[in-house]
Amino acid sequence: MSEPQRVDPGNRAVRRILGDAVVRHALSRIGLYVFAGVMLVFFALPLLWLVLTPFSRTPAYQITAPSFTLHNFRVLLDNPFALRSIGNSLILAGGTAVLAVVFAGTAAYALSRVRLPGRDALLYAILLLSSIVTGTAAMVPIFLMLFQLNMIDNRLALVLVLTGGLLPSAMFILKDFMDSVPKSYEESARVFGASPLQILRHVVAPVVRPGLATIAVWAIVQVWGNFLLPYILLHDQNKQPAAVIMYTFYDEGGTPNFALISTFSLLYSVPVVVAYLIVNRRYGFRFQGGIKG
Amino acid sequence: MATIELAALEKTYPGGVRAVDGLSLTIGDGEFFALLGPSGCGKTTLLRTIAGLEEATGGSLSIGEREVTRLAPGQRDVAMVFQDYALFPHMTVLDNIAYPLRIKRVARAARHEKARQTGDGLELAELMARRPAELSGGQQQRVALARAVVAHPSAFLFDEPLSNLDARLRLSARTFLKRLQRELGVTTIFVTHDQAEALAMADRIAVMEAGRIRQVGTPREVFGRPANTFVANFIGSTPMNLLPATVTDHRLLLAAGSLPAPSGLGARREVTVGIRPEYLDFSATAVPDALSGTVGIVEHLGTSSLVTLETDGGPIGVVVPEEAEPAAGSTGWAVPRPGRVLLYDNETGDLLPT
Amino acid sequence: MAGLGTGRAVLFVVPALALIAAFLVFPALWTLYLGVLKYDLAGSNAAAPQFVGLGNYTDALTDPRFANSVLLTLAFVGLSAVLGQNGLGFLLAATLRRAVGWVRMLVNGLVLLSWILPGTVVVFLWQALLDRNGGTLNALLDTPGAAWTLDHPLATIVVFNIWRGTAFSMLLYSAALDAVPTSHLETARLYGSGPLRTFRDVVLPRIRGHILTNTLLITLWTFNDFTPYMLTGGGPEHRSETLPVYVYRMSIEGGQLGFGSAISLIMLVINLVIALFYLRLLRRRGG
Ligand SMILES: Nc1ncnc2c1ncn2[C@@H]1O[C@H](COP(=O)(O)OP(=O)(O)OP(=O)(O)O)[C@@H](O)[C@H]1O
Ligand SMILES: [Mg+2]
Numbered sequence: 049m050s051e052p053q054r055v056d057p058g059n060r061a062v063r064r065i066l067g068d069a070v071v072r073h074a075l076s077r078i079g080l081y082v083f084a085g086v087m088l089v090f091f092a093l094p095l096l097w098l099v100l101t102p103f104s105r106t107p108a109y110q111i112t113a114p115s116f117t118l119h120n121f122r123v124l125l126d127n128p129f130a131l132r133s134i135g136n137s138l139i140l141a142g143g144t145a146v147l148a149v150v151f152a153g154t155a156a157y158a159l160s161r162v163r164l165p166g167r168d169a170l171l172y173a174i175l176l177l178s179s180i181v182t183g184t185a186a187m188v189p190i191f192l193m194l195f196q197l198n199m200i201d202n203r204l205a206l207v208l209v210l211t212g213g214l215l216p217s218a219m220f221i222l223k224d225f226m227d228s229v230p231k232s233y234e235e236s237a238r239v240f241g242a243s244p245l246q247i248l249r250h251v252v253a254p255v256v257r258p259g260l261a262t263i264a265v266w267a268i269v270q271v272w273g274n275f276l277l278p279y280i281l282l283h284d285q286n287k288q289p290a291a292v293i294m295y296t297f298y299d300e301g302g303t304p305n306f307a308l309i310s311t312f313s314l315l316y317s318v319p320v321v322v323a324y325l326i327v328n329r330r331y332g333f334r335f336q337g338g339i340k341g
Numbered sequence: 342m343a344t345i346e347l348a349a350l351e352k353t354y355p356g357g358v359r360a361v362d363g364l365s366l367t368i369g370d371g372e373f374f375a376l377l378g379p380s381g382c383g384k385t386t387l388l389r390t391i392a393g394l395e396e397a398t399g400g401s402l403s404i405g406e407r408e409v410t411r412l413a414p415g416q417r418d419v420a421m422v423f424q425d426y427a428l429f430p431h432m433t434v435l436d437n438i439a440y441p442l443r444i445k446r447v448a449r450a451a452r453h454e455k456a457r458q459t460g461d462g463l464e465l466a467e468l469m470a471r472r473p474a475e476l477s478g479g480q481q482q483r484v485a486l487a488r489a490v491v492a493h494p495s496a497f498l499f500d501e502p503l504s505n506l507d508a509r510l511r512l513s514a515r516t517f518l519k520r521l522q523r524e525l526g527v528t529t530i531f532v533t534h535d536q537a538e539a540l541a542m543a544d545r546i547a548v549m550e551a552g553r554i555r556q557v558g559t560p561r562e563v564f565g566r567p568a569n570t571f572v573a574n575f576i577g578s579t580p581m582n583l584l585p586a587t588v589t590d591h592r593l594l595l596a597a598g599s600l601p602a603p604s605g606l607g608a609r610r611e612v613t614v615g616i617r618p619e620y621l622d623f624s625a626t627a628v629p630d631a632l633s634g635t636v637g638i639v640e641h642l643g644t645s646s647l648v649t650l651e652t653d654g655g656p657i658g659v660v661v662p663e664e665a666e667p668a669a670g671s672t673g674w675a676v677p678r679p680g681r682v683l684l685y686d687n688e689t690g691d692l693l694p695t
Numbered sequence: 696m697a698g699l700g701t702g703r704a705v706l707f708v709v710p711a712l713a714l715i716a717a718f719l720v721f722p723a724l725w726t727l728y729l730g731v732l733k734y735d736l737a738g739s740n741a742a743a744p745q746f747v748g749l750g751n752y753t754d755a756l757t758d759p760r761f762a763n764s765v766l767l768t769l770a771f772v773g774l775s776a777v778l779g780q781n782g783l784g785f786l787l788a789a790t791l792r793r794a795v796g797w798v799r800m801l802v803n804g805l806v807l808l809s810w811i812l813p814g815t816v817v818v819f820l821w822q823a824l825l826d827r828n829g830g831t832l833n834a835l836l837d838t839p840g841a842a843w844t845l846d847h848p849l850a851t852i853v854v855f856n857i858w859r860g861t862a863f864s865m866l867l868y869s870a871a872l873d874a875v876p877t878s879h880l881e882t883a884r885l886y887g888s889g890p891l892r893t894f895r896d897v898v899l900p901r902i903r904g905h906i907l908t909n910t911l912l913i914t915l916w917t918f919n920d921f922t923p924y925m926l927t928g929g930g931p932e933h934r935s936e937t938l939p940v941y942v943y944r945m946s947i948e949g950g951q952l953g954f955g956s957a958i959s960l961i962m963l964v965i966n967l968v969i970a971l972f973y974l975r976l977l978r979r980r981g982g
Contacts, residue, residue, distance in 0.1 A: 084791065092805050108829050110829030110831075159708065177715070188726065188959050212714040212715055213718060244699055
């Protein structure tokens with residue numbers, strides 16, 4: 049955009065090149081906005097249903113012109129399973145986040161401070177492990193293990209399974225954070241007589257808080273959306289999280305309860321969007337390969 | 342409040358580096374003691390071993406009658422100020438200063454009160470609500486000091502606390518630190534590689550080389566009578582003249598002239614003569630018992646100048662008052678002041694008794 | 696070791712390692728063992744599993760449904776991840792930076808939204824979009840009654856997965872392109888090089904590593920993605936039955952745990968190969 053001022057407009061060759069450039073520029077702008085428009089439609093189209101239907105008087109697959117009502121939310125509140133499942137999701141996500149932060153945090157701290165031969169190899173090995181032993185690839189043994197231990201429908205067991213899957217990446221990311229804490233902070237506290245746990249609580253944890261928060265939010269989002277593991281490990285509808293319970297919102301004929309599903313989807317989606325906005329605002333998008341997996 | 346006693350203290354790192362090599366030393370109660378030496382000589386390691394951050398691999402250490410060699414750092418009743426200050430970035434100045442009291446389970450109100458008092462004494466009253474990142478280097482240093490002071494330890498351990506300050510601030514911080522230590526009367530060990538800093542501040546100085554102590558003494562002793570050529574070389578803003586000489590009957594023969602020899606050295610032996618440039622007087626006319634040469638470079642030091650005399654036995658530095666500067670190329674004589682000629686053994690480098 | 700002490704350090708590491716051992720290492724090893732058994736969830740083989748050696752593997756390799764599933768998975772991963780998400784993500788990252796602020800924010804926001812919403816929700820949204828009768832797509836295209844999920848199950852899950860996962864590639868390529876120094880681009884423009892040339896000579900060499908990283912990661916994730924099951928249930932007639940869906944239907948639904956394990960192990964090995972590639976890459980760039 050700034051070239052036109054820089055060249056001498058009296059020069060004809062330059063003027064011709066400039067003319068070409070202007071045309072090319074205009075064409076590329078048009079192309080750009082056509083592309084942006086197509087993308088806008090492609091990505092927005094499926095989402096329309098989510099914003100319109102909860103407030104529609106006639107909720108159905110069909111998107112209807114706005115006819116505002118809050119009646120559908122009444123249906124949502126009256127359903128005994130809907131709100132409970134959100135609560136269950138909160139328990140699973142919260143429990144997993146707490147365990148992942150605590151266990152990955154302490155482990156990453158110890159691994160960052162202790163000089164063990166083969167420590168880095170160990171970290172890489174478990175990271176490798178977590179990327180290959182995915183929920184889908186390991187569903188049979190995990191299902192069978194909890195089945196034989198009589199732990200189907202045990203939420204704590206599910207939380208432990210979920211935590212185990214998230215720990216390697218969490219440890220890997222947190223170790224970087226721990227490594228960046230100057231040793232003199234801890235040594236200074238140590239000379240004043242702080243115990244290792246006090247040092248962890250007073251000094252290390254606050255300093256790496258952005259890292260811990262990242263892991264917590266990441267764990268919550270992962271568990272919040274996880275379908276497969278709760279689907280195969282929790283069969284009691286009273287314990288199922290939101291991801292699974294939606295599949296019960298159909299009548300005997302297999303017709304979806306649109307009022308319920310639309311409002312429930314909205315309610316179920318809001319927390320992840322909020323979580324994402326918070327993380328994005330506070331920490332920016334920290335690009336950690338493998339953070340979503 | 343406490344004497345510190347090292348007995349054959351030793352620290353060998355796992356890799357095999359012996360950073361502290363059997364040190365024995367007593368630091369008196371309330372003494373301001375400087376550990377001085379070139380980079381890598383083990384000063385930090387010694388300090389950290391005293392603090393308990395490194396475990397001694399041999400010998401013993403006691404602080405105020407109490408044997409602490411195997412105690413955890415927190416049980417030794419010392420406070421340490423790190424080179425990077427190690428202020429906690431997430432805490433305000435007030436919380437940083439109060440931290441040692443928090444560990445000692447002092448109630449919140451009481452420890453804030455105490456921290457405020459200490460901070461006032463160190464001119465930090467206005468800064469209590471800020472975080473370390475919002476402070477200048479000098480202010481951070483004072484917060485670190487306040488945090489050490491508030492702990493009321495029986496000893497302070499400082500690892501180059503002034504090295505992160507700019508030259509001018511360092512001078513005022515020196516005075517400040519020394520006054521603070523005087524007022525509190527707390528035994529203090531101070532690590533530095535800046536000999537001027539050590540000379541200016543310390544009651545006594547230990548000069549270290551490769552994990553061993555080469556000399557312990559007051560600044561005056563260390564400057565005036567370095568115990569060996571290593572210390573002689575290391576101490577002083579202008580290096581000491583070290584010149585080869587032969588002892589004959591009552592004379593020291595140097596390439597640039599001869600000087601009267603102290604008695605009792607025995608005849609015909611090779612020695613090294615050490616004379617500080619500050620202890621040489623310049624004469625433009627020939628005088629007896631002097632070393633002569635041609636005036637080479639003249640460096641201005643402010644109120645005086647360092648004149649280099651090019652002699653047959655190599656260059657000799659002489660400090661002359663600013664009004665008495667000789668012209669380059671003229672001939673000059675350097676006259677040692679009485680009692681300032683030191684002789685060092687050529688083999689061991691140690692000072693010969695005179 | 697100083698300060699923490701070996702004992703406490705071990706204490707700090709043990710809970711994490713125990714969970715990893717229990718829920719990652721053990722399942723992987725157990726899969727190895729289960730894969731050689733004839734082991735069913737119910738029936739005579741439930742109580743006393745029978746050793747069948749490589750029987751499950753030979754069964755799998757001769758099962759046309761398995762071959763079908765492998766081919767489908769290849770097509771699914773290749774079309775939706777390697778080509779779809781990769782290409783669209785790069786295009787979005789490269790072009791949107793030149794659009795005015797609000798257009799960029801809006802498109803970015805929508806792409807991200809499709810990535811972060813819970814899987815169950817987006818699956819239902821797509822069912823609403825594609826529904827035969829009331830679906831938005833049929834209304835828009837004026838093709839009432841077109842049954843997209845039944846007539847084009849593979850295309851459905853491919854397009855769905857592009858929609859769902861492009862955000863990651865877009866973010867990664869955005870970050871990568873941000874790191875290309877403007878001075879390089881300007882130098883290229885100064886010498887009169889056109890956009891395609893500039894891309895080839897200046898941009899591509901700088902983001903080659905990112906392209907590889909991105910491709911490996913999205914390949915791994917797409918390969919293990921279970922969402923197609925939620926959209927099409929693997930049907931109709933196994934026409935969208937990717938490997939994860941196949942494993943689920945055989946073992947959890949069908950109760951053939953031994954056979955399912957054998958397929959799982961094959962999946963684990965494929966994951967391992969992809970992950971090893973990726974780690975080699977990480978390490979080379981880290982070191
Ligand atoms: N953690 C360690 N492991 C092994 N060797 C070490 C360690 N820390 C220091 N050393 C070695 O011990 C010796 C003394 O180091 P130290 O840090 O005590 O020197 P210093 O006198 O404080 O030097 P400086 O003035 O540069 O700070 C050096 O040779 C150093 O390489
Ligand atoms: Mg040091």
